[in-house]
Amino acid sequence: MSDGQDAGRAAFRRKSAEIGIAAVFFLFGALVMFDSHRLGSSWGDDGPRPGYFPFYVGLIICLSSLVNIVRGLAIPADKNSPFVLTSQLKLVLEVLIPTALYAAAVSWIGIYVASIVFIGYFMRWLGQYPWWKVVLVAFGTALVLYLIFEVWFLVPLPKGPVESLLGLD
Amino acid sequence: MQEIQSLMHGFGVALTPMNLVLMFTGVILGVIIGVLPGLGGANGVAILLPLTFSMAQTPGGATSAIILLSCIYWGALFGGAITSILFNIPGEPWSVATTFDGFPLAQQGRAGNALTAAFTSSFVGALVAVIVITFLSPVVANFALEFGPPEFFAVYLLTFCAFIGTSKEPPFKTLAAMMLGFALAAVGTDPVTGTLRLTFGSTRLLTGFDFLVAVIGLFGIGEILLTLEEGLAFKGASAKLNMYVVLQTWKELPRYWATSLRSSAVGCFMGIVPGGATPASFMSYGVARRFSADGEQFGSGKVEGVVAPETAAHAAGTSALLPMITLGVPGSPTAAVLLGGLMIWGLQPGPLLFVEQKDFVWGLIASMYLGNIAGLIVVLTCVPLFAAILRVPFSVIAPIIMVVCAIGAYTVHNAIFDVWMMVVFGVLGYFFKKLHYPLAPLVLAIVLGDGTEAAFRQAMLVSQGDMSIFFSNALVGGMTGLALLLLFWPLISWLYAKRPRKSTPA
Numbered sequence: 321m322s323d324g325q326d327a328g329r330a331a332f333r334r335k336s337a338e339i340g341i342a343a344v345f346f347l348f349g350a351l352v353m354f355d356s357h358r359l360g361s362s363w364g365d366d367g368p369r370p371g372y373f374p375f376y377v378g379l380i381i382c383l384s385s386l387v388n389i390v391r392g393l394a395i396p397a398d399k400n401s402p403f404v405l406t407s408q409l410k411l412v413l414e415v416l417i418p419t420a421l422y423a424a425a426v427s428w429i430g431i432y433v434a435s436i437v438f439i440g441y442f443m444r445w446l447g448q449y450p451w452w453k454v455v456l457v458a459f460g461t462a463l464v465l466y467l468i469f470e471v472w473f474l475v476p477l478p479k480g481p482v483e484s485l486l487g488l489d
Numbered sequence: 490m491q492e493i494q495s496l497m498h499g500f501g502v503a504l505t506p507m508n509l510v511l512m513f514t515g516v517i518l519g520v521i522i523g524v525l526p527g528l529g530g531a532n533g534v535a536i537l538l539p540l541t542f543s544m545a546q547t548p549g550g551a552t553s554a555i556i557l558l559s560c561i562y563w564g565a566l567f568g569g570a571i572t573s574i575l576f577n578i579p580g581e582p583w584s585v586a587t588t589f590d591g592f593p594l595a596q597q598g599r600a601g602n603a604l605t606a607a608f609t610s611s612f613v614g615a616l617v618a619v620i621v622i623t624f625l626s627p628v629v630a631n632f633a634l635e636f637g638p639p640e641f642f643a644v645y646l647l648t649f650c651a652f653i654g655t656s657k658e659p660p661f662k663t664l665a666a667m668m669l670g671f672a673l674a675a676v677g678t679d680p681v682t683g684t685l686r687l688t689f690g691s692t693r694l695l696t697g698f699d700f701l702v703a704v705i706g707l708f709g710i711g712e713i714l715l716t717l718e719e720g721l722a723f724k725g726a727s728a729k730l731n732m733y734v735v736l737q738t739w740k741e742l743p744r745y746w747a748t749s750l751r752s753s754a755v756g757c758f759m760g761i762v763p764g765g766a767t768p769a770s771f772m773s774y775g776v777a778r779r780f781s782a783d784g785e786q787f788g789s790g791k792v793e794g795v796v797a798p799e800t801a802a803h804a805a806g807t808s809a810l811l812p813m814i815t816l817g818v819p820g821s822p823t824a825a826v827l828l829g830g831l832m833i834w835g836l837q838p839g840p841l842l843f844v845e846q847k848d849f850v851w852g853l854i855a856s857m858y859l860g861n862i863a864g865l866i867v868v869l870t871c872v873p874l875f876a877a878i879l880r881v882p883f884s885v886i887a888p889i890i891m892v893v894c895a896i897g898a899y900t901v902h903n904a905i906f907d908v909w910m911m912v913v914f915g916v917l918g919y920f921f922k923k924l925h926y927p928l929a930p931l932v933l934a935i936v937l938g939d940g941t942e943a944a945f946r947q948a949m950l951v952s953q954g955d956m957s958i959f960f961s962n963a964l965v966g967g968m969t970g971l972a973l974l975l976l977f978w979p980l981i982s983w984l985y986a987k988r989p990r991k992s993t994p995a
Contacts, residue, residue, distance in 0.1 A: 342665075368950075370681070373671075377672050387661040412718055415887075416714060416916065420912050431896060443885055461892065469900075478905060
């Protein structure tokens, strides 16, 4: 697996990941309990109040994540294997960040242009394909999607300025 | 033999040229979905669900829509075996056990035999499960017509406790993931009083979280991120399937009838009680190894070692639809997505479906027979084609899958906000998978959260807050008791294991 020194280094280890995620769970559970308490988590005149059920859901989240935090803390050093290696994390982020940008871009340039750019980035940057293949696959995919959704199933997808320029919307 | 009559009527409903086309389309799409990384039964069906919205509005359209979607599911079940055997990559979690003997067989140049055995036993498993559904589901539905809120809550409780009792993931992680699902389900308008809950003033959260978006993010994006990390080198055995190999394998298969029967039984049981296809396949592999005459050779490429997990996985995947149509409680994430589809089309899943929507129910059951035959034909004839899809490099297929997931998330409510939520769920899915938080109970809790809460609150209203209503008669008490046993099962087995052993164990 590890072919270089850098590739074999852990970005962070399992112990921190376990504790981190369990802590996020705990905070979320506390938030649920807080809002449920605000709505009334007790028994009203006409039965359980709106916060009754979610309050206990939040409570169970908090209690079980406490157990998970303790179990995370108890991981011995020799069993604390790497959660993700720096080389892996780099690859994941190289995809995750563009995906997040892609999701953000859809609202103002439309899903077609965003998809062409996204597929193009992926193939050119990570796959190192020649430009003609990149263009072929990216535009081909957009065309196929357009035919399936807009033409055959009549499901409109978000469009942006480029589509209105082409008179497609 | 009321059931046979109803079934024949169902064949009449399902056997239209349009439905047959949909069946084959569904199976082919399903196999592709099952073969591709990042797409699986659950999120494949979730992505395609919005395309059926308009289809379901036409008369008889709901039946066509469920036939399309359930056939995608059958196809995905078949597809998982292809990657396991040829590439040693389980396309679906329930195909992991198939790799144990399937991949060694492929390395010995007997991939064709392994594939034929896998497909045929999948078919047998599904067939047994469909027969069980045909005769058992009217009984269950009839029985469930008498259910009140306490009984329904007990069924829900049993479903969720079964996850804790049968999951191989740490129980407190299962619990945390499940409760996260309930909390997400509670976001939005309270179904009983109409009060806004957990929205924190955001108008986007008014309608709550849609589980389809969660499914696409958790299973789709999360899976792609995980696959990326592994680095991708698909080096597979080549697949040749000709009639000679198929017939040769079919001659060998009747020898394993006992294994098939046992595996079908394990599968049906695990599918109806929501344990799911994955544990069923492992359990059945283990059972087959113990009972087989040459059990020690399992793992070195025995056809029987392919038959056992595949039969069980398909039997479980199919029978997971039984509680879905009779009680409205799905046994697997994909069944949960199908249940969501029913609700969107305006059908109320549950016992009344058998009374009010006879055409739909029996059309669906008849289509299960036909869909699996269609599936067997498609996979036996098109394996090389599907294997070729896997040879498309990941840097081409991954962005296309991502784009398809994004469109799937968008079309659920025509909301771009859902695309952002999909990315968030994708990151969650990545962490949850790596840290062994199970996704199935999370998804089921998002789907069933409102129903569970409503049943609980109605039961509490009836009893004026007295919990003993869940033990008020033998039926509800039995289910609640069984649920509690499953809930505390990890604790019981832990205590049992820690018990000091003085004498030699019997």
